Amino acid sequence: MKSLAIAFMFVLFVLHQDFWLKDNGTLVMGILPASLAYHMAFTFLAAIGWYFMVRFAWPHFSEDDEEEGVES
């Protein structure tokens, strides 16, 4: 799962370059230009990608590091 999560992040990086929409001025739902709507969806996918990274690729920390500081 860790490899899959990391691979997903790389795929997202490639998908960011939405050259196929560069001339598309269609208004999605009559409001959002196509490229803007695409990048909003991309932002959601980035958040999902980071959820998977946190869930499956969280780094190991020593017990000393994990010890919490003073309560705020």
Place this chain on the structure above:
Amino acid sequence: MTQTIIVIIYLFLLLGLGYLSGRLFRGNSNDFFVASRSIGPVVLFMSIFGTTMTAFAMVGSTGESFRVGIATYGKIASSSALIHSACFFMIGLPLWALGKRNGFHTQIEFFRSRFESSKMGYLLFPILVGLIIPYLLVGLMGAGSVMQGVTRGAFPELFTSTGGAVPPWLTALVISGVVLYYIFAGGVRSAAWANTFQTVVFIIMGFIAFVTISSKLGGMEVASKMADTAKTIRSGNITELQFFSYCLIPLSVGMFPHLFQNCLTAKSAKSFKLTLIAHPIAIMLTWIPCILIGLWATGAVMPDGITPVIPEGASPNAVLGMMVGKLTTPIIGGLVTAGILAAVMSSLDSQFVAVGTMFTKDIVVHSFGAKRFSEKQLVMLARGFICLIVLVTYLFTLAEPRQVFSLGIWCFSGFAGLFPLVFAAIYWKRATKAGAYAGIIGGTLMWIVLFQASGFGADKEYSIGGTMPVVPIFFTCAISLIVVSLFTSAPSQSTLDKFFTKKA
């Protein structure tokens, strides 16, 4: 007048918050500088997000969307959604662990220790402070532009030279004073609390502005149909190479001194989890309303159906202020202005604390020894230096203004250009002291040369071989660091043990 009163009430609320957090201040430098490493996930997220979103994200994004269209979101915001969290994950987390283990308070302490060079701090300090000044300037200029836009005509006798609007110099002076008060009251803890409060304020107010303006324009569909169609596409507004090279700019968060300090305040590694996931969504919630308001501004007309809301030749910095001032009621205008000032101040506070910390820890204590000063004197020294930097920045605001977005990009390009330094310090054992010096000097010289060639940010279309200037700056730093490291002696075993033995 109403707008000004609402803004004044908001500023008093912040002063009250500063007073409250000041009462919790423990009076020692560890609490002033890193809040005793006690900040939990929610405040950490709000604090980091509030710090990264400044006038650049609201005033700058609206102005840039008005100027070059919706590509503004893709070129900087959606890439930041991916890359900012990557920086927190790959840089912030290891730095937090190393900082906690070794008692670092600043980036410079980390680099000095990692690269076994005391003098490196004296080279990095002026560079980092020098790059923060344009960032502070972006905030003060943005705040001034918006306040001027929404208060136009409110004080015709008092401010004749600005058409009755609150002049930018006054806005900059007042918000600097408010931020100084609350960070002096409680240091980075105050900044974290104020950021949390202000982040909520600017997201809500941004949404209110968006709804009100779209309603005034006849609804979102009508507003989008009125917009200049040339600004609804990428072609003609940005090249593919420029769009791609913009991806390097969000790496700047890996080198921001204030974010380094924010990361050190975390109570535990787990505190970062919420930040990683929620940061992209929060970016979208902040940027989309501004991008659409900027797009709508390209075709928006007043209720008479003829007069454009944004007169021809208007500065992009003024677009958000004008849209809010002309298309909302005075009360909503005041609330939205308070929200925009919140975005500005939520960055200024962390930046002020960071420069004060660096001066105290990296220059004064490092040069004269910690025992020479009492805890109280250290805090006083930090405050004194912060005042000096605020004064210098304030004087810059009186000079010829630049576009907020353009100046922000130059500032971020400088920090992003130095990203290879922090990445190599954490992940490449073979990175050496000489390599680090070469990277810092190479990257910084390239930034200075290009910034000067662009007329200090005046040429908004400046590029190198079709790419953004960040590309040559980044690769100069990276190549210098790699090549010189490979030809010089590796760091000592004790340093490698300190930084690489424990998995971070």
